Amino acid sequence: MSLSSKKLFPLKGNQVWTKETLKKIVDDFYAWxxxxxxxxxxxxxxxxxxxxxxxxxxxxxxxxxxxxxxxxPWASQNYIAHMNTDIPLVASLTYFMTMLYNPNNVTPEVSPVTTALERELSIDFCNLLGYNPASGWAHLSSGGHASNYEAMWIARNLKSVPYAILQNEQTSMLIADKDQLVNMPVPKILALLDQVAKMGLYTEIIELAGLLRHDSVLKNGKVLLSENCHYAWDKCLDLLGIQKNNVEKIAPDKYLRTDNQELYKRITWLIEQNIPVIAVVLFVGSSGEGSVDNLSAMFHFRDLCQKKYGQSFYIHVDAAYGGYFRSVILDDQHEVMPYEKLKLEQPAAYLLKPEVYNSLRDLPQADSITIDPHKSGYVPYPGGCVAYKDRRLNSIIATQSKYFGQHPDEELNFGPYTLEGARPGAVASAVWSVNRLLPLNSGGLGMLLKDSLKTTLAFTQIIKENQSFLVDDHLFHVLNLYEPDLTINNFLVVPAKKGTSFEEADALNKLLAEELKSGNKDYINLFFSGSQVNYQTFKKVFKDSDLQSDHENTRLKLFRSCLMKDIPTASIKGQWNHFLGSLTDIIRNQNQI
Amino acid sequence: MSLSSKKLFPLKGNQVWTKETLKKIVDDFYAWxxxxxxxxxxxxxxxxxxxxxxxxxxxxxxxxxxxxxxxxPWASQNYIAHMNTDIPLVASLTYFMTMLYNPNNVTPEVSPVTTALERELSIDFCNLLGYNPASGWAHLSSGGHASNYEAMWIARNLKSVPYAILQNEQTSMLIADKDQLVNMPVPKILALLDQVAKMGLYTEIIELAGLLRHDSVLKNGKVLLSENCHYAWDKCLDLLGIQKNNVEKIAPDKYLRTDNQELYKRITWLIEQNIPVIAVVLFVGSSGEGSVDNLSAMFHFRDLCQKKYGQSFYIHVDAAYGGYFRSVILDDQHEVMPYEKLKLEQPAAYLLKPEVYNSLRDLPQADSITIDPHKSGYVPYPGGCVAYKDRRLNSIIATQSKYFGQHPDEELNFGPYTLEGARPGAVASAVWSVNRLLPLNSGGLGMLLKDSLKTTLAFTQIIKENQSFLVDDHLFHVLNLYEPDLTINNFLVVPAKKGTSFEEADALNKLLAEELKSGNKDYINLFFSGSQVNYQTFKKVFKDSDLQSDHENTRLKLFRSCLMKDIPTASIKGQWNHFLGSLTDIIRNQNQI
Structure with missing residues (x-):
């Protein structure tokens, strides 16, 4: 962290300044x-x-x-349990200031200032994510759940539009290639809707698409996503009426990423069988592991599908936690810096693995992206955001036909375009002010994220180098489940003793977590949260491990740490040794040798 | 407003205190x-x-x-355009204070204090709405949209559960009366699910219910609600896959309430035809008109259906804006005061019409209720809340079977039960502190709402008494569309001249609104927002009106005012006369005579 950005966080030296600033805010408000x-x-x-x-x-x-x-105690340098970053003072101050005036970004009529700020934010986020600000759109939400709901709602609704266009007598001639109906490329559907809107038939077609949705899409259509997804995704799909028979969950590969080979296979089969692919959901920074899916290869595969079959599908990327990491590879003109240049000039950004760099670079090929300012964007809750490659996508869920082809970033209300209604203008102020002071590029907010990447690498190294400990004469190992793609680490404790079963290892890790919680509350709060891995995935990662099980889906408790800050290596090392000491005591006292 | 509650809002006399309080908050935070x-x-x-x-x-x-x-300028005494109340300082201060510690109520692991506050809020809202706090549940949300989405998601999912229980070989014997399958009473479905959960088949049944949903429920099931509903409701139903063919919109009666006679007729027909009634949605304070549906009669009708047919249906009440008005009729033990007692002891509460009093009294018969603290609850955005008569309802959308019959108010996480994930703990603090200082009863927050009721009555009287104005020799009238049920007023301007058409009146009101906006920005900001009424409804209200049209659904532009504060009558009168003066000028200058 540079000295000047450090000053944005609470320090003895700015305590007086904070109070003086609040005084001015209050005086201004009282005057108003x-x-x-x-x-x-x-x-x-x-x-x-x-x-x-x-x-x-x-x-x-x-x-x-x-x-x-x-x-x-998330402010503690030792706190690495949950996804908490430090919050710059300016975010809290502008949030508070704006809250006093209490604007609601549902419509500019009640939020003239903060709706204008949100329009600037759309440009910020398009630039960060590589979308064209003139044709893309981003808006704030209450968080990742709402963002994912909205994007998937759009993907679902879009899918039956071609059927409606074909069925309507006046518009059917617009569909030249009936073979493309099932998995029509997104830009083509939008172009057709432009024509439909010009014919004055937009509302009619959208309503008809609703009526045809079940038989054309939901009866046998599929959403494909990793089985490692957050439980929020089960809620999302159920909410949208996308039931178990509509969902294909893909086992992760040995890097804990969605297994692309498996995806290719299934998508090819679906396309060849003429089964609708409602959407493919990929992750940039999965909640549990922080893994970054190999987007580049997936986008390339989609291009091949279009060439070979003339068919395509919607790709949504849930980058709630990881999307901000694209700032690390952007120069101050929002251009992606070449990987080799990072090596020479940006050693901290070069910590990103090449395939992670590629995924971040190619992110703008996604149709929509969820990104949470309250995760890696250094603002307090509630700060979510969802971005669309093509701003016409939001019109699909807008209830009035006149909105198609128009967009809410000019004079129209946001309300009819978004999943949510009332949205606090104060969030726009907080995100806007952080973005102004810490621009979303390598020299701005990216600086803070590079610090976190360095800390994560150091933490992983320390585990590797100090992974074994003796309890009396018995040896135990701590294993990293993977090399982190971003800043989350999952690890587990196993006895070196031969013949330990997978289930026994699970019991040991559960016991350790429980004892660390109850014996010393600090540990659960400071050092780890919980996670899990199933046997099938575990064996992909550690194919030579002794730990055996007869059940593919049996799960093993993991320790999960989120390294969202700049921590000196010596400090992590001290913490780690202290942690191993605690493990030793528990194993001895609980007779787990 | 009593003197002591007045002190809770910004006044010269507490400006120093506010700054001192912020200093303490900041010092405490820096120490932490x-x-x-x-x-x-x-x-x-x-x-x-x-x-x-x-x-x-x-x-x-x-x-x-x-x-x-x-x-x-919502702080202005003259501001009555949108749904803005004044905000007590304590709400903004505790919000800010809590935001500094940045808790997230998705799980108590990251919000030990504010999750505890939210558990207290569940009791507050159950008490306000008449639910038993031991068997009901309320939780915060980002606003009315999210609350309605969640409740309707539950209603939709619940509906196909009996079909799943019947179809599963192991559970089918639980369904004694197959005739009841289509419209089974809600408590009966929940009791069946309790039995299913005991058999260890909960997840299986819920998944099967999902697969059966389309054919059993969505193919021809209906949601019934007023055609006057906010556009949020179109979004809600589309999100949930409840399409146009599943929605029966009911024209309002002459009081701008949902027409119960029409509802009875349609529901009876649906039940007799064995068509699923997915839910009936009623309103306590519609967004446009603030009208309060006649709940009491509707609940009585539901009881009759159960007696006569053994069938029933889910009732959700959208009381986002109006729910807090129940505080007006509650004593400090949360008991409803008899209407006659209000007459003698609570003249301001007695301003409620008897049928509105009855609806508020009987509100707890609803299965779920949306209520927005950021509308009539005196907290800043984002503050929503949704309450359930039976806390088991939330388990219907929880993804894990173990949750059934359990509830998130003890040690479990909120996340798996709620539509949303990350939710700012700061909202819980703000709502909690307002509720502590202004308890949700007649002597607490109800005092402020009674002031608004008084203001509304005064405003309506003034319009009635000063409703005609001359422009040169030509007479114009201002008509209230209805006597307000709560604190929203809609009015329109019509020339007295014979032979004016409905469309000409619409054009006049549009022109006036436009000119008031562009000529004097203050007016749109201060005095009114926009609304509409269709010809069919207009004729129900003004059956003798001269204004005629050939089109039932053609709409007339209205002026809408929200009277969310205590305004002295003299001040309203002055404003009104000034407003009439402006209308006169515009009509003359625009040659509208």
């Missing part, structure tokens, strides 16, 4: 308030707190005490 | 931060702002300026 409500000025009673203010005082100070005592 | 990151203490450079802080200073003060100049 009095201008609009002159009677407020006259009430000067209670320059000393009145009874009711005393009651508020008590409530505020009690809650402040409680938060100080019981909150998770 | 330094405790966890001792290095922060050492960096004392920059007791004067560094360059980077100067940059932040500039950004913050520019944004503060901009917000002060361009924000909508």
């Amino acid at each position: 308030y009095e201008r609009h409500q002159p009677s407020a000025k006259q009430d000067k009673t209670g320059l000393l707190p009145s009874d009711s203010l005393r009651e508020v005082d008590q409530l505020v100070s009690d809650l402040s005490d409680r938060l100080g005592k019981e909150s998770i | 931060y330094e405790r966890h990151q001792p290095s922060a203490k050492q960096d004392k450079t920059g007791l004067l702002p560094s360059d980077s802080l100067r940059e932040v200073d500039q950004l913050v003060s520019d944004l503060s300026d901009r917000l002060g100049k361009e924000s909508i």
Whole structure:
């Protein structure tokens, strides 16, 4: 972290400044308030707190005490359990300031300033993700769930549009190639809708597409995604009426990424059988492992499908946690820097594996992308965002036909285009101000993420170099499940003793986690959260491991750490040794030798 | 507004106090931060702002300026355009304070304090809405959209459960009465699921219900709701795959409420034809008109259906804006006060029409209720909430079987039960602190709402008494579309001249609104937002009106005002006269005589 960006976070040296800034914010707000409500000025009673203010005082100070005592200590350099970054003061200050004026970005009528900021954010995020800001669009949401829901809603609705166009007598002639109906390329569907809109038949076609959806798409269509996906994805698909028979979950490969070979095989089969591929969902930074799917190869495969079969499919990328890492490879003109240049000039960015670099570079080929400012974007909750390659996609879910081909970044309301309605303008202010001070490129916010990448590499090295420990005469190992693609690490403890079963190893790791939790609350809070791996995946990673099981889907408890900050190597090393010491004590005291 | 609750809002007299409170909040936070990151203490450079802080200073003060100049002036006593209440300082302060610690209520692991507060809020909202806190459940959301999505998702999923139970060989014997399958009462489905869960077949049945959903429910099942619903409802139904053929929209009655007679007729027909009623959606405070549906009669009708046919249906109430008005009729033990008692002891609460009182009283018979703290609950965005009569309902969408019959208010995570994932703990703090200081009853937050009811009555009276104005020799009238049920008023301007058509009146009102907007920006911001009424409804309200049209669905532009505050009658009167003056000028200048 550079000295100047360090100053954006709480330090003794800026404590006074923070209070002075809040004073100005409050004075400005009171001046505004009095201008609009002159009677407020006259009430000067209670320059000393009145009874009711005393009651508020008590409530505020009690809650402040409680938060100080019981909150998770994410500010600690030693805290690496959950996905928490430090928050720049400016984000909290502008959030608070804007909240006082309480704008709602559902429509500019009640949020003239913050809707304008959100329009600037659309450009920021298009630039970050490689979309053309003139034809793409990004908007804020409450978080990854809402973003994924919205994108998948669009993907689902789009899928039956060609059937509707074919069925309607007036528009059927627009479909030249009926063989393409089932898996029509997204840009082609949008072009057809442009024509339909010009004919004044947009609403009719969209409604008909709804009526035809089940028989044409949902009866046997498929969404393909990794079985390692967050449970949020099960909610998303169920919400949209995409049931178990519509979902093909793909086992991860040995890097904990979606297995592309398996995807190619299944998609080819689906296309050849004329079965609709509703969408393929890929991950840039899976929630559990932080793994980055090999997007480049997948986009290439999609191009081949289009060439060979004239068919294609929607690709959504859930980059809620990982999308911001694209900033690491961008120069200050939002251009991707060549990998070799990173090697020479950006050693920290060069820490990215070449295939991860490629995926980040090629991200803009996705039709839509979920990215969470409240994960790697250094803003407090609630900050989500969803971006679309083609802004016409949002019109698919807008309820009024007049919106097609238009877009909400000019004078129209955001509300009819988005899954959500009321959205706090304060979030726009927080994200906007962070983006202004820490631009979404290698020299801005990317600096902070490079620090996290360095920390992760150091942590992984330390585990590798100090992975064995003795409890009395018995040897135990700590194994990294994989080399992190980004900044999440999963590891497990196994006895060196031959003949240990997979289930026994699971029991040991569960016991260790439980004891670390109950014996020393600090550990669960500071050092790890929980994760799991099934036997099938485990054997892909450690094909020579002694640990055996008869059940492919039996699972093993893992320790998961999120390294979202700059931690000196010596400090991590100290923590690690302390952690191994605790493990040793537990194993001995619990007779696990 | 009582003197003591007035002190909770910005006044000259508490400006110093607000700043002092923020100082304490900041000092507490810095102390916490330094405790966890001792290095922060050492960096004392920059007791004067560094360059980077100067940059932040500039950004913050520019944004503060901009917000002060361009924000909508909701603090003004004259502002009655949109649904904006004043915000008590404690809500903004505790929101800010909590945001500094940045908890996420997706799981208590990252939000120990604010998840505990949200559990208390569940009790608050159950008490407000009349649910039993021990068997009901309420949780926060990002707003009314998310709340409605979640409740309707549950209603939809629940509907095909009986089919799955019947189809599974092991559970089919649980269904004694096959005639009840199509429209089985909600409590009965839940009781069946309890038995299924005991048999260890919960997941299996829920998945099967998903597969059977289309053919059993979505092929011809219906959701019934008012055609006056907010466009959010079109989004909701489409998201859930409930298409146009599944939706029966009911024209409003002459009070702008859902027409119960029409509902009875259609539901009876559906039940007799053995067609699934997926859900009936009713409104307590429609977004456009603030009208309160006659719930009591509807609940009574549902009871009759159960008696006569053994069939029933899910009722969801969208009380996003109106739900808080139940506080007006509650004593401090959360008991509903008899209407006659209100007359004697609570003249302001007695302003509620008897049928509105009855609807609020009987609200707890709904299966689920949407209520927005950021609408009538005096907290900033984003504050939504959804409440369930039976907490088992949320398990229907939880992805893991183990959750059935359990509930997230003890030690479990909220995440798997809710539509949303990451949810800011700061919202819980804001809502919780407002509820503590202004309890959700007649003597607490209800006081503020009674003030709004009084203001609305005064406004309606003023329009009635000053509804005609002359432009030169030509007479014009301003008509209230209805007597407000809560605090929203819709009105229109019509020339007294005989032979004016409905379409001409629409054109006049559009022109007036446009001119008021462009000529004097204050008016659109301060006095009204827009609304519409179709000819069919208009004729129900004004059956003797001269305005005629040949098209039932042609619409007339309305002026809509939201009276969410305590405004002295003299002040409203002044505003009204000024408004009429502006109308006069425009009509004259635009040659609309």
